[in-house]
Amino acid sequence: METLVEEVRVNGESQAEGAPLGNDSSSTSQEQISDPVVYKLVRVEGDGRLVPATDDELMEVENMLEDDKSELHITDDLKHPERCVSVEESSSKKTDLVGLEDVPQSEDTDASERKMNARLEYIEVMLQKVKHEERLRLACESPDQSSKYANMDEQSLRQHDHLPVNDEEFVSEKSSQEIAPPILRGSEDSKAKLNDTEKFQEFADDITAGGSSVTQNSTSSKPDCSTSSDMICIDNLSIRELQETFKATFGRETSAKDKLWLKRRIIMGLTNSCNVPQTTFMVKRKYLLENNVGGTHSGSENSKSEVGCMPTAETNNTEYANELDSPAKLSNHREDQQVAFGMTLRKPKEPYNVKSEDIHLEQVKRARKPTRRYIEELSEAETKEFSGSMIPYIRNSGHGQASPKSRVQPVQHVGSEGRVFVTRQDSLGGSGVKIPRVSRVRRGRPRQNFMALLNYHPSDTDAKLVERAHNVHFSQHDSESGKKSWENRELALKLPQLDVADTGEEKGSQEESDFEMDHALEPSKCDTSGENSDDNIDSVPTTKVGTRRKHHRAWTLSEVVKLVEGVSRYGAGRWSEIKKVSFAPYAYRTSVDLKDKWRNLLRASLLPSSPDKGGSISRKPATMSIPAPILIRVRELAQMQGQSGCDRSSIKFSNRGLRSVHETRSGFL
Template identity: 45%
Template sequence: METVVGVERNDEGKFEESGFEKSSSSLSSPKLGADPVVYKLVRIEGDGRFVPATDDEIMEVGNLLADDKIEMHLVADTGQTGGCISSERTSSGIPQLENSEGLSQSENTEVDAGKSNVLLEENDPSSAPSMNDSRINQSGSVGECSNPPNELVEGQSSASADCTSLNPDFSKLKGEICLDNLSIKELHETFKATFGRETTVKDKQWLKRRIAMGLTNSCDVSTSSFLIKDNKLVNKDKEENHNSLGSDLAKAPVVRTVNDNCNDSPINRSGQMENLQVVSGERLRNSSVDDDFGAEDLNTEERAAKRVRKPTRRYIEELSEVESKEHSGKSVASAKNSGLRQISIKSNVRPFKMARMDSFGGSGVEVPYVCRVRRSRPRKNVMALMGFHPIGMSVAATLVKKAIVVHNTQPNNESGDEALKARSDPEQIQQPVTVEPEKDKQLSAVGSIDQGKNVEPKHIDPSGDTSDENVVTVPTGKGGMRRKHHRAWTLSEVTKLVEGVSRYGAGRWSEIKRLAFASYSYRTSVDLKDKWRNLLKASLAQTPQDKKINSRKHASAMPIPAAILLRVRELAEMQSQVSPNLSSGKPVTSAGRNVHETRSSGGLMEFGEVNSYKHGSEWTDRRCNPTMRGLSDGQHISPF
């Protein structure tokens, strides 16, 4: 939307005003003017190797700058620098709205500018690692870099003012700091002292972690202890993470350590993702990771600020790599704004994942984060489109459906209670999406650089998708993956099905669906049919042995009461016997309905009905029919 020129200008300006000026001003560097020049130079060079005399000055700068500096040395990636700085720029004047755009734009521009260099670097195996490291290392600082914009968002104050008032005050950070002992307020102060901006996040853990990261200049922050001394986590032995950005810091080994430590942190992840993208030469979504990360940070914090009650637990979890990368996928069915938002954010933060998904199905139109609420055959064509459906819609629809279902009084059914049960039961069986590890690996490798570490949570968007169906992936013989939304059949459902079959006859599934399963929006007629088939099979399999239910170890949860199976069998027999009669005789319509439906015994009655119209007036036949006997039998057992 903006012109390239504009973007470039942004970059420059950014370098001057925000970037280092800001950081250095708080520090000892008096010559602010020098910095811009230097960076500008580097920037122009593209490879950034050109590092003027400012080295010393930079050295003096705090940890924050350390990363950047390193990056300069390594010339890792202009994109990184750009992203970071562009953020600053944004903070200095560009309306927040344009934030993302501006960022990505400048980012792109920068990449273009230094592309050749970057690519060269990448292609060089020896230099690749350093690139990596610098990236990651740098990404560590992204958080800080992206913070200023937050400030802007929060405060909406002018750039200049921000710069002056928000400078980190390292003086407050001397000596030992035990974050664990600090109150929220104190943490806030510390936070400000550390990052030069305020925060409204109330989550202690988050704050401590953030601060710790900032102070130690590392993401290697354990969640357990936050005792920081001289910019080191006391419990940590990582000398490398020390403040003094001696030459050692710039060395690969050290950096690598950091890298390893950072492993699962979102920050690192983003860095890696970006890395992968660049290396593979395909920048999927042109918004850089920096941008994304910044956005995430921003959004998250903003969110946290707004709702004190809900400190974005999800994000916090993500932040602390200690947590398993696998959330249960159990999440509540509530797909509220927060959920949606998170989803969208996530998709931004993980272009890498997107890439994977893309190659997943072979088709480029995989829609990883979209809930596939396909229940009524929108099949393939629609698939692609669905991807761009406002997720909210589907979710909303889902919710509505649910609501209806729940409140709907079952027409001719047991009780509302049953219905409710039926509703909730399947929900509990939900499982997270499972991704075959192997596949995972392979796909990762596609990036030409083996990430080594896996790609965090497998399951995404539990809120939307799961609420309506249970999505699982089942390995296909060919090694492919097939998604299967599965919903366990509850007893009541089965009962209804049987009832429906008895009432309307097997095969009239659309009817049964419409009448008996009106409330169950899922369960297509085909489903009913399939289920019936299964029931039939089961009943036939079991009957020969014993009518007793629990004769064997039904591994499966719901054994399906023998009574039902029995009845199923009866119905089946009857149906099969009757069908010829039917075809030759009278229409299946409710002809002989009114016969002797007499025995009001619940379940049996259904049967009677079927029989009646199947056989027409041939009541007697029915009686003689073995089926009938079975039926009566079932009647006794059947609790329904």
């Protein structure tokens, strides 16, 4: 562990010093490989915005890092043990918790809930403990680091300069830096390459999120999907409206009557696509409020005291929301956020790193994308896309730390599924995929069946449980980095379930518990692997029963958004590019499909002069409407690209220009 930590530090240092990216090319040393991870240097403005750090600030950070490094060694040894213990405990608890979830909900929901609560409370206590430790540690630290932790690496900045030259390269490099935690890099050599696409996606997401506070310099000319109207809407919508929205978002109808539930789903759906950060925020906040009213929430208080640097609690929340918004960038973004929050970069980090090494690993792994071939293999095997999702399960055996708990019994599913699993393991390199016992949980968006389930258990309790869970998340986030490990663990544990669920296919769907389902969504929200999770809805929502056409997959909103993003980035016509980058996880969705969809979108955006008001809600259920903002954007893109009549080259060029801008921006994230 220590070693890892050290590495991290080192990496960070090198970054700060501005180690040139170029060197990574030939040199094989770990350092170089690992160099990518960088905490972007940013400054938190009073209003909560993130601002790129100045050179001076960078220098400061550098110094700080230096200091830390030396400090760390000492501290690590001493403090480590305890932390580890606590973490382990917590993790185990977590596992248990997960176990609870699996219990058939139908009957003993109450019991489960009770247990859950107990667990949660326990967790909270643990969190508190951790936090406390953190605080102590902080006390010793220099208080002012807060405002400048940033971490924009010079490299990124430099890269911007030559972005135009080779976008892909840039992206991959950049992204890899951003995403992969140093630790991983150090330990796992070749990881850097693996997730180019993934990272790219992340980028894309970031870009998409343009309007959000996350992207500070955003001068985005793009229409901001997250309009105030949306915010209002989502909160004030009637159940019916919500249902409509739901349909628009997920491509299937819902009979759910639970407003909260609906809202959450919708937001998640939108969020997954990285749009509507504002909306999310609103809702989240509200959500948070609700939680506060009803339940235990050590989180809020903690966050305040803990994060003194933060402008306001609200800001904190906002950040959090944003973070949630883009699942794709969650992993690294989180780190950035820590920095931004002013949670002591190094101190908290240290514990964080130490304790959650495996977590890091998991994250990274999560981030890893399966190779194309792998994906295809899977799809062939009938596993629809679970792609990146499975990756999370892999653990680096090298770090035996991986919580044993997460390892669950092998799936007992029969037939093809079993085969699938085997395949996965193999392709994964036999690192041993841990498949949580949830063999038949479905992950991703709810499918039709799911709805039925909900109806049966019109879950108030369900909602509560979820809320609880959320609460935990919040507190973790708000309070401190140390807690992150918690969440990460939790995610790690949960995600697998989801992923597996997909494999599990429809069979077990009926047996799924609401609770599980609900949780299933969460991961997608937080899923680091980014996008893959949420969109990997293999269940093709046949909106209407029996409408299942041969290779027809209803386009989900998130997919559409991805498509739009892709087009905006690469330009319409470069479908293969878009396919590769944005739809890698989706074995289906060929470039042709993308093209067709785009054509449809175009038509949709042009013909019905956007009569649909209230955002995504459309009057006609039959016409699953695409949210207006998206259509608008489509139109704009169309204008920009196609209609302008510019010849291809010029178009491309312009795109490139735009792209570079985006990337530049995202670079500051």
